[in-house]
Amino acid sequence: MTGDERDAPGGLAAVFARLITATGPISIAHYMAEANARYYASRDPFGTAGDFVTAPEISQMFGELIGLWLADIWQRAGCPDGVCYVELGPGRGTLARDALRAASRAGLVPEVHFVETSPALRGLQRAAHPGAAWHDDLSTLPADRPLLLVANEFLDALPVRQLVRTAGGWRERMVGLNAAGAFIPVAGTRPMDAAVPDSFAEAGEGAIVETCPAAAAVVQEVAGRLASQGGAALFIDYGYVEPQLGSTLQAVRAHQKVNVFAEPGEADLTAHVDFGTVAQVAEQAGARWLGTSGQGAWLAALGIGARAGSLARAAPHAAEAIEAATIRLTAPAEMGTLFKVMGLAAPGWPDGAGFNRVSPATTDRDSAALP
């Protein structure tokens, strides 16, 4: 689809309606990919005046602790020269600003590379990081030096594929049009039984299996580069570790959940990240899986309590706001448990701070697959 088509009268909804009328239902993955491309291309969705708030926009402590984590593992790896800071989907550039400031105090001043497709957000990122280099995807990142890579709420924006169990077997979940012209989920016609993992094959009618081939592809590429170039990576997102059934696709607009199918391109579409699967993908591609922790436990282990205390002492008028931000980032009822941090590193690199590796994702998977 070209930019001109996306800007056509009626917007993306009209384009989808014409396409579905002409050729039949489109896949959930196609719908989500086009809707998010349009959504991000033209706006700054972050903050209280926007649609949603991400962790780096809640407090500088989030990016600072990530910067310190990167500097720490880089130092323990022997301070290799020429490392690059790489961020996938850097939003407003806030996380990078806080992380690079903290890292530079620890002696780490890397080249900065951003993977970002949105022209609007690239503009904001350029204002905050004039010296950075931009990439449309990972393929053009430097291939000859270690990478210190961060992706916060990036994988959740990538398109998921859904399979639904019907009376006639498994089918791809698609988007069609009802008689009133509204988008609705429908089952595809082609049998998809072969694409369903054995453990879910006998799930009841209506069951949904969700996968994210695009997220697996990104993690595979990152892991392969860590294995051949050195470095470490942090993927932070909401998600789950044990395999599960059901759709996690959701749409958010102005801080409210809205109908996924109502206005494609006008709300942020996300799906939870399957951290068990991406950890396996990373290990198969040659990276070390350092652990997957709840965001709250990880930030606590890295010392968010002490950092909050020193910020509050330096700015007593802001003490309440700092305390509120700490709770928001770490409390189990807020972002502390649903949001997870997965660490990866090159095979020869040391362990990462903040991970307690009591439950390797591979073991979780294996035990969950037992009868």
Ligand code: SAH
């Ligand atoms: N990391 C930021 C922004 C998260 S929103 C934060 O935490 O605030 C998702 C980000 O990923 C946006 O910058 C969006 O433009 C970008 N993005 C989404 N899909 C992308 C894709 N396929 N390729 C590159 N960037 C993408």
